[in-house]
Amino acid sequence: AQSVSQHNHHVILSEAASLELGCNYSYGGTVNLFWYVQYPGQHLQLLLKYFSGDPLVKGIKGFEAEFIKSKFSFNLRKPSVQWSDTAEYFCAVNPDSSYKLIFGSGTRLLVRP
Amino acid sequence: DTGVSQDPRHKITKRGQNVTFRCDPISEHNRLYWYRQTLGQGPEFLTYFQNEAQLEKSRLLSDRFSAERPKGSFSTLEIQRTEQGDSAMYLCASSGLGDSDYGYTFGSGTRLTVV
Numbered sequence: 001a002q003s004v005s006q007h008n009h010h011v012i013l014s015e016a017a018s019l020e021l022g023c024n025y026s027y028g029g030t031v032n033l034f035w036y037v038q039y040p041g042q043h044l045q046l047l048l049k050y051f052s053g054d055p056l057v058k059g060i061k062g063f064e065a066e067f068i069k070s071k072f073s074f075n076l077r078k079p080s081v082q083w084s085d086t087a088e089y090f091c092a093v094n095p096d097s098s099y100k101l102i103f104g105s106g107t108r109l110l111v112r113p
Numbered sequence: 114d115t116g117v118s119q120d121p122r123h124k125i126t127k128r129g130q131n132v133t134f135r136c137d138p139i140s141e142h143n144r145l146y147w148y149r150q151t152l153g154q155g156p157e158f159l160t161y162f163q164n165e166a167q168l169e170k171s172r173l174l175s176d177r178f179s180a181e182r183p184k185g186s187f188s189t190l191e192i193q194r195t196e197q198g199d200s201a202m203y204l205c206a207s208s209g210l211g212d213s214d215y216g217y218t219f220g221s222g223t224r225l226t227v228v
Binding site: 004009034036042043044045046049090092098099100101102103104105106 | 116117144146148153154155156157158161163168169204206208216217218219220221222
C-alpha cells in the first residue's frame with residue numbers, strides 16, 4: 001500500500017538552529033510531493049510542492065525541500081528557524097497524479113525563543 | 114471569497130445519532146475533498162468530487178457515511194448512526210484548475226465528538 005513516513009514525531013529546537021524534517025514515501029511511480037504546515041489553531045496551509053524539474057524546491061517563509069528519487073525522500077529544511085515556525089508539519093504524496101493526497105503522520109516542531 | 118468554510122466548527126453528538134457537516138469551497142474551485150484526521154495522525158482521504166460527480170471514495174467511507182455535492186458548489190457529509198470511533202476532525206478542501214490543481218486549500222475543519 002502507498003504510504004508516507006515521517007521519522008520524527010516531535011522536534012525541539014532553539015531559535016536560529018537549522019531544521020531538517022524527514023519524509024519518505026513508498027510508491028514507485030510518478031508522484032507529486034507536498035509539505036503542509038498547521039500553525040496552532042489554524043488550518044492546514046501549503047508550504048511547498050514538487051511536480052517535476054529542479055528537485056530543490058523553495059517554499060514560503062524560507063523553507064525548502066529536496067526530492068531525491070533514488071531514496072524516495074522529500075526532506076524539508078530551513079537554515080535558521082524562528083519561534084513563529086512552531087507548528088505541525090505534514091508531508092504528503094499525490095501518486096500517479098491522482099487528486100488524492102496521502103499524508104504522513106506529521107512532525108510537531110517546537111522552537112524555543 | 115476568503116477560503117474554504119466549514120460548518121459547524123464543533124459538534125457533540127450521542128452515539129447512534131446522525132450528523133451532517135457542510136463545506137463551502139472556494140467558488141472557482143471545481144474539486145472538493147473530504148478528509149478525516151484523528152489525534153496524532155495525518156489527514157486520511159475519504160472522498161472527492163469534481164463538480165457534482167463523486168469520483169473516488171475511500172474504503173474508510175463505510176455505508177454509514179454519505180457525501181453529496183448536488184450543484185457542484187457546497188458539499189455535505191452525513192454520518193448515520195454515529196459511533197465513538199467516528200470522533201475526529203473532518204476536513205474539507207478544494208482545488209481548481211492549472212498549477213494550483215494539486216495544492217489544496219483546506220478549511221478549518223469540523224471537530225466531531227461522539228459520546
